[in-house]
Amino acid sequence: MKANGPGHKAASGTDEPVQSKRRGVCLVISAPSGAGKSTIANALRAAEPQLMHSVSVTTRAPRPGEVEGVHYHFRTLEQFEAMARAGELLEWAIVFGRGYGTPRAPVEKALAQGRDMVFDIDWQGHRQIRAAMPDDLVSLFVLPPSLEELERRLRGRNSDAEEEINHRMTAALDEISHWREFDHVLINSELDRAISEAKAILTSERLRTSRRIGLEQFVSGFRI
Numbered sequence: 001m002k003a004n005g006p007g008h009k010a011a012s013g014t015d016e017p018v019q020s021k022r023r024g025v026c027l028v029i030s031a032p033s034g035a036g037k038s039t040i041a042n043a044l045r046a047a048e049p050q051l052m053h054s055v056s057v058t059t060r061a062p063r064p065g066e067v068e069g070v071h072y073h074f075r076t077l078e079q080f081e082a083m084a085r086a087g088e089l090l091e092w093a094i095v096f097g098r099g100y101g102t103p104r105a106p107v108e109k110a111l112a113q114g115r116d117m118v119f120d121i122d123w124q125g126h127r128q129i130r131a132a133m134p135d136d137l138v139s140l141f142v143l144p145p146s147l148e149e150l151e152r153r154l155r156g157r158n159s160d161a162e163e164e165i166n167h168r169m170t171a172a173l174d175e176i177s178h179w180r181e182f183d184h185v186l187i188n189s190e191l192d193r194a195i196s197e198a199k200a201i202l203t204s205e206r207l208r209t210s211r212r213i214g215l216e217q218f219v220s221g222f223r224i
Contacts, residue, residue: 021213024111025205026133028119028126029198031142032172034153036188040142041120043195044202052110052117057083057092059099073103091121091128104132111136114213116202123178138205140198141182145189147172 027044031037045051057073059080068074075083080099084092092101102119110117111133119129130137144150147169154168179185184201188194209215 022114022206022211023136023213024114025116025138025202025211026107026111026119026129026136027116027202027205028121028129028137028139029142030121030123030126030139030175030178030182031188032144032150032175033168034150034157034172035142035144036191036194037120037142039191040188040195040198041118044118044198047195047199048116050115052115054102054107054117054119057089057099057101057103075099090132091125093124102129108133116206118202123175123181126181135210138184138201139182140184140186140201141179142194143176143179143185143187145187149189 029037029041045053055069055071055073057075057080059075059077062068062072062074066072077097077099080092080101083089083103084099084101088104089101090104090107092099094100102121102125107117119125121129126139130139144153150172151165151169154165154172186194186197205211
């Protein structure tokens with residue numbers, strides 16, 4: 001039997017085709033400092049306000065103007081460590097005595113509702129999230145066009161001493177060494193193009209067959 005054309009009524013009998021639902025995408029963007037991961041992530045959020053931002057947990061004290069549950073979830077170190085032990089954090093780290101992490105429950109709820117989330121975190125956080133929810137995650141690593149350009153960017157946005165710049169460059173090389181662990185890699189030599197490529201990756205993942213809930217039932221309505 002010939003498939004129904006574009007104007008056919010869906011199996012529900014309505015005039016508009018039934019749209020299959022999907023599970024949300026957890027897009028993780030990583031890069032060495034200065035390569036542009038936060039700029040790209042913020043551009044995606046600005047272009048699509050429905051993209052959710054995860055509110056992190058931290059053990060540092062609130063800064064002036066910061067609001068609990070909006071900028072961070074502020075917890076004591078003891079509370080933070082208890083959350084980590086209980087598996088309530090998708091990824092976490094203690095840096096210079098301060099804890100930072102991503103609560104698991106809000107992310108899982110958002111993905112189940114078909115809402116997408118974008119994270120700009122380091123390779124260690126990426127490893128933890130991939131281990132926690134491998135079927136939901138898609139990862140993108142952003143490379144600079146060259147080490148010389150990366151150093152120029154770091155010097156342009158920091159008034160740090162030479163020793164600190166050297167430290168940042170050493171850390172960048174360590175970060176870059178993990179690029180093979182990511183699903184996608186782009187070279188940020190031109191920002192608008194890099195943002196466009198990141199958008200294309202997100203769109204592609206939204207259309208992945210495994211994410212489309214109810215797609216089989218939808219297609220069966222065509223009565224091919």
